[in-house]
Amino acid sequence: MTTFMRLNRTLKLRILMTFIGVLGYSTVGSSMTIYYNHYLGAAITGVLLIISSVSSFFIGLYGGHLADRHGRRPILLIGSTISVVGALIAVFSNSPIFQNPWTTFVGFFLLNFGFSFESAADNAMIIDVSDESNRKYVYSLSYWIINVSITFGAALSGWLFRDYLFELLLGLLIAQLINGSIKYFLISESFVPAPKAKKERESFIQNYGVVARDKIFLLFIGAVILNKVIFGNIDFYLPVHLSDSFKTTTIFGFEIYGQRMLTLFVMLNTLIIIFSMTFVNQLTSKWSERKSLTTGALLQGLGFAAAFLMNSFIPLILASIVMTIGEMILVPSSQSLRADLMNEEKIGTYSGFVTITDPIGSVLSGSLVSFSVYIHHTGVAVVMVVVTVLLVLCFNQVMKMKTQAEITSSKNT
Known part of the structure; x- marks a missing residue:
């Protein structure tokens, strides 16, 4: 407080x-x-x-x-x-x-x-x-x-x-x-643009061209897309997997079938965030950015991969817990890193550019549903592991490039 x-x-x-x-x-x-x-x-x-x-x-x-x-x-x-x-x-x-x-x-x-x-x-x-x-x-x-x-x-x-x-x-x-x-x-204004002559103002294309030439930020965008491929499957492949493969069980006289298991999976995810976010923040407050991003990405990705391999109640509950812990560590750290990587004069443009990650992530997540017909749940789980490894590598490369850019900038000043 x-x-x-x-x-x-x-x-x-x-x-x-x-x-x-x-x-x-x-x-x-x-x-x-x-x-x-x-x-x-x-x-x-x-x-x-x-x-x-x-x-x-x-x-x-x-x-x-x-x-x-x-x-x-x-x-x-x-x-x-x-x-x-x-x-x-x-x-x-x-x-x-x-x-x-x-x-x-x-x-x-x-x-x-x-x-x-x-x-x-x-x-x-x-x-x-x-x-x-x-x-x-x-x-x-x-x-x-x-x-x-x-x-x-x-x-x-x-x-x-x-x-x-x-x-x-x-x-x-x-x-x-x-x-x-x-x-x-x-609400008061937080950003007053520097006055420019009309001919000096950058067009829509020119503005986003500046972002497109920012190699560090583009790599970060790639990481965000990979992350959306992982988490997006809570709406895409996970419902299909649970509907097709979940073994119906009875808990305290209440029948749990595929659709209900999906509801419980999502509800547990939300409730853990509501009641545990403060504790996780305190636990990770002194972690380095690299450690938070790597740990969060691994737990979230491997949690999803495990969920795609499981078809019974207790293992899926455990997978949901692991995935959610990773999500709670990863989301604030990745959003904070995103802000750090933006050009202070073009934060609005950079923020707009981030919106491309949603449709791309959704298309890639949705395509897994189609490919699952051929690779089945084991293949989808393997894809999740590969995507998770790529995500960790991207985050680490972004941190390395960011550090190098900061060193170069300090030398120039």
């Missing part, structure tokens, strides 16, 4: 907004695919989700570029306004007087558009107002808050989504209005 009270006011408000925003969205977001499938069918649902994902990716890149050109606050306010309009349309489209799945999609499209537009500016602002002494703590706390919010939000969604969608959407709208008000009245 003492560490929290010493944080910059903007960081405290940002953590509050994370809780409010994630809680509001998670009450409906994860169930909207079911909603679209029910009203529009699987084929149209798939197309709509692709449209939303692709557009969000590109607008995230553009938002990062603008955050460096105009500052963080204007981008946050524009993104928040778009999200409020989207939430308002979604509420109206599921009100007692009007129901329409197509306008509901338009509402959520705008909602996600606003989120993506301001995401890079939001991440850049965290880096602007934090430093190396508290950045890892900030990322750990944010990660913990996100898990708490998702837990409560998903519980509300499970119980209320079918019969009280309008009320949940009202809650989402209120959450967006609260966060928008905080940004407008309480």
